[in-house]
Amino acid sequence: MTTISTFGADRAAALLAHPDLVPPPAEAGASDGLAWLRANVARFASDERHERYRGQVEELLGRMEPERLRMRAAELARQVVYGGEVVEGAPGGVDVMAAIAREVPVRVLAEALGIGQVAGSGGSTGDERPASAECADGVGSAKGMEGVEGVEVAAVRAVAAGYLTGEATEERDAAVESLVAACGGAHDEVTAAKIGLLVQACEATAALIGNTLAAMLRDSARSAEIAVAAELRSNPPVRATVRLAASAIEVQPPLGAGNRFQAKVPSDIGLSPSGSAEGSALALPLAGRADERSVAGGVLLAPGDLVRISLSDGPHTLPFGAGPHACPGRDQAIAIAIGVCEALRHTRLLTTPIEYEPLPNLRIPTRLEVTS
Known part of the structure; x- marks a missing residue:
């Protein structure tokens, strides 16, 4: 039995900065595939390894100019909707989630990283659904983006599907290897x-x-900059994250106190892209018996306990996390989002009502069709 605790966003900054609350680690030793990737990125590392890996990420991001990312994201989004030119009344509807929202960020970042030109995800890697969908008469297809061949966005999505859980499949391992090849073929930290x-x-x-x-x-009436900032304050996409207690820790509870319960969780637990454990109690409503290890004035975490930390809770929001594992690509992500939304500002929304993916910790529309 593993104890899972949950705390509100009012305590998130302190908890995420705690040196003994770490991301569930990835198993080391693999020479390729998804396991190799997870063992060599900052996301799952701690201490000196995390500092080294994060330093490499920050160096890569430091070479990017957010304004250039914004402009390129806007250009690619326009290519999908308008066929490369902004023409009033251009035909066809576009599902932004399938053809733009995932495609454009990956393409823009891949170009900025010097990985090479990027191919669309019209094909599937096997167990993953394609990231793009062709629209009527070819309008809105990711294939409408010009000068982008090489890395497959579908491969990135395939890896993302197992990245946090660590659940490898032949297709996901092959996707990692295709991305390694696109980066030059070396299985190194960069x-x-x-x-x-x-x-x-x-x-x-x-x-x-x-x-x-x-x-x-x-x-x-709102500009893209204002709209993105407003969403990050009131409706951030990532709702929670999970940490593992590396030692015994006494945590002072937030207002309303943290919830705790006992649940059967595998010792090699992995987390889904939404930040929850697939098939585990982390994806369920918090319920269960009172924890016997509560102490006066706080909660006692034992080594190996899991802590689910909300990043969005009423007036408290941390859309990019906090502490040593805070998202290092905040400025880049905001720039790309502004660029896409700026390019599509004068389109018309066709999807009503908007439905969302059934994910506990990620708020993402299932479909968002627009027309010019």
Whole structure:
């Protein structure tokens, strides 16, 4: 039995900064595939390894100019909707979530990382659904983006599907290897950092784009910059994250106190892209018996306990996390989201009502069709 505790966003900053609350680690030793990637990125590392891996990511991001990312994201989004030119009344509807929201961030970042030109995800890697969908008469297909061949966005999505859980499949391992090849073929830390950036940006940035655009098209008076900032304050896409207690820790409870319960969780637990454990109690409503290890004035965590930390709770929001594992690509993600939403500002929303993926910790529209 593993104890799972949950705390509100009012305590998130302190908990995420605690040196003994760490991300569930990835198993080391693999020489390729998904296991190799997870073992060589900052997301799952701690201490000196985390500092080294994160330093490599920050160096890569430091070479990017957010304004250039914004402009390129806007250009690619326009290519999908308008066929490369902004033409009033252009035909066809476009599902932004399938053809733009995931495609554009991966393409823009891959180009900025120097990985090479990027191919669309019209094909599938096997157990993953395609990231793009062709629209009527070819309008809105990701194939409408010009000058982008090489890395497959579908491969990035395939890796993202198993990135946090660690659940490897032949298709996901093959996807990692295709991305390694696109980065030059070396299984080194810099290659892992580049792939990790693409994978971690995929779903979260898509959610930010989808949520912001839906809000913008209902209130066209708002600029893209204002709309993105408003969504990050009131409706951040990533709702929670999980940490593992590396030692015995006494945590002072937040207002309303943290919830605790006992649940059967595998010792090699992995987390889904939404931040929850697939098939585990983390994805269920919090319920269960009182914990016997509560102490006066706080909660006692034992080594190996899991802590679910809300990033969005009333007036408290941390859309990019906090502490040593805070998202290092904040400025880049915001720039890309602004670029896409800016390019689509004058489109018309066709999808009503908007439905969302059934994910506990990621708010992302299932479909968001627009027309010019």
